[in-house]
Amino acid sequence: MVKHSFSEIWTITAADVHPPIYYWYLKILTAPFHYSLLAAQIASILPYLFILIFGGIQIKKYFNEKTAILFMVMFFCFPFAMSYSVEVRMYSLASACVFACAVFAYRFWLEHGRWKDMTGLVVSGVLAAYSHYFAFVSICMIYGLLLFAIAASKDSLLIKKWLLSVVISIILYAPWLSSFINQLVYKVNNEYWIGEITVRTLLGYLDGLFGLPGFPAGASVLYSLLFSVAYLACFVWTLRSKEKREIILCICCLLIPVGTLTVGVVASILVRPVFIIRYLAPSVPLLVTFMAIVLGKANNDTLFCGVLCVVLMGGISNYGFTVYSKHTNQNYLPIKEYHDVDAYIVVDQLHVFGTLGYYVTEIPIYSDDFLQAANPYPNWISIDDLNYANVDRAVMLLDVGDTPSSDYASTYNVEYLGQWKCEKKTDAFLLTKKP
Numbered sequence: 001m002v003k004h005s006f007s008e009i010w011t012i013t014a015a016d017v018h019p020p021i022y023y024w025y026l027k028i029l030t031a032p033f034h035y036s037l038l039a040a041q042i043a044s045i046l047p048y049l050f051i052l053i054f055g056g057i058q059i060k061k062y063f064n065e066k067t068a069i070l071f072m073v074m075f076f077c078f079p080f081a082m083s084y085s086v087e088v089r090m091y092s093l094a095s096a097c098v099f100a101c102a103v104f105a106y107r108f109w110l111e112h113g114r115w116k117d118m119t120g121l122v123v124s125g126v127l128a129a130y131s132h133y134f135a136f137v138s139i140c141m142i143y144g145l146l147l148f149a150i151a152a153s154k155d156s157l158l159i160k161k162w163l164l165s166v167v168i169s170i171i172l173y174a175p176w177l178s179s180f181i182n183q184l185v186y187k188v189n190n191e192y193w194i195g196e197i198t199v200r201t202l203l204g205y206l207d208g209l210f211g212l213p214g215f216p217a218g219a220s221v222l223y224s225l226l227f228s229v230a231y232l233a234c235f236v237w238t239l240r241s242k243e244k245r246e247i248i249l250c251i252c253c254l255l256i257p258v259g260t261l262t263v264g265v266v267a268s269i270l271v272r273p274v275f276i277i278r279y280l281a282p283s284v285p286l287l288v289t290f291m292a293i294v295l296g297k298a299n300n301d302t303l304f305c306g307v308l309c310v311v312l313m314g315g316i317s318n319y320g321f322t323v324y325s326k327h328t329n330q331n332y333l334p335i336k337e338y339h340d341v342d343a344y345i346v347v348d349q350l351h352v353f354g355t356l357g358y359y360v361t362e363i364p365i366y367s368d369d370f371l372q373a374a375n376p377y378p379n380w381i382s383i384d385d386l387n388y389a390n391v392d393r394a395v396m397l398l399d400v401g402d403t404p405s406s407d408y409a410s411t412y413n414v415e416y417l418g419q420w421k422c423e424k425k426t427d428a429f430l431l432t433k434k435p
Helices: 006-014 021-033 037-062 065-077 091-110 115-129 133-153 156-189 199-210 217-240 244-270 277-297 301-328 333-337 350-359 406-411
Strands: 343-346 365-367 380-382 393-399 412-421 425-433
Touching: 006 021, 006 156, 021 037, 021 091, 037 065, 037 091, 037 277, 065 277, 065 301, 091 115, 091 133, 091 156, 091 244, 091 277, 115 133, 115 156, 133 156, 133 244, 133 277, 199 217, 199 277, 217 244, 217 277, 217 301, 244 277, 277 301, 343 350, 350 365, 393 412, 406 412, 406 425
Parallel strands: 343 365, 343 393, 365 380
Antiparallel strands: 393 425, 412 425
């Protein structure tokens, strides 16, 4: 994607389901390093470093040093956030933009609408809206809560400045509005890959948000329950606290991710499934801010030590598992051991195809997914063009439990190789031409 021009990226993303700003950002940062994977990973780290430093400075300024250090330590250890710190996706950039917008909104309200805070509010909000659609939802929540706070203060000048910031934001987002509407209509009227929202899905959100990625299910669920109890304890403190300003800010920090989650779930139930838990990633820094403020203010050593131990335990465990899995994974078994095949055949596995295409550049890859202009792989071939006469030996990748169709079974000897673990488990088969 980033090897395309800026205008081409705009056109390609308009035909896809994402806004363009992340790809522009990635293109600019990786171009001096010839678009290397390491440079792309560093591009994901930088927004999180911004959150740590900018957040630490702002929280120290408006609260105290203890709260700032708590925020930085807990954000660094938050398993859900860590998962996207080096992943080449837009979530860390979206997180930085949403967090910055929330900070500028708070300053706008507290400092009576200074122009520099208004500028920060508009710029960060527009960048967030251009980075991910659920970041856009979070920005709408921030603007709504800001209006509520301003209305409660009855400051007519602040309301006018708030209206001006909304108008400017709409004007800056207007060039993308038609693409957003077209994508939204497409999602509503066509089949989309996200599964139906059920009670089990909702319960799974807790494990997805607070669990330990990659750990055994039991350990992950137990940790997510401990984390949920920690958040509940912090929420109870806000209800009992007499410090009005801190209560308002804490509740707002919590309402933004909760509101974003609610919008996603309701839209998925009423219209079509369009939400999964990772779409909450842009607002996660505000969940951390909520807990940091509570622990920084609560004069309760038991609450402080208990919650901090839970956070540190999750962060250290997740980091250890990540390092371990990095050196022990079998993710690329089909690539390493079967590099002499004539082709790879990928069925209903777009993510697997994308990963495979990055590492395999010489062998043809046949896939039933069509990437249109966004396809970066010269060796990608539509599965409709597969000619059995030219392929004597191939590796086929399918959903777990699926097997090659009768067409393949009649042409090839089929040997089950095992599971390839990319973003999800995938069954791998070796196809060898029958005599």
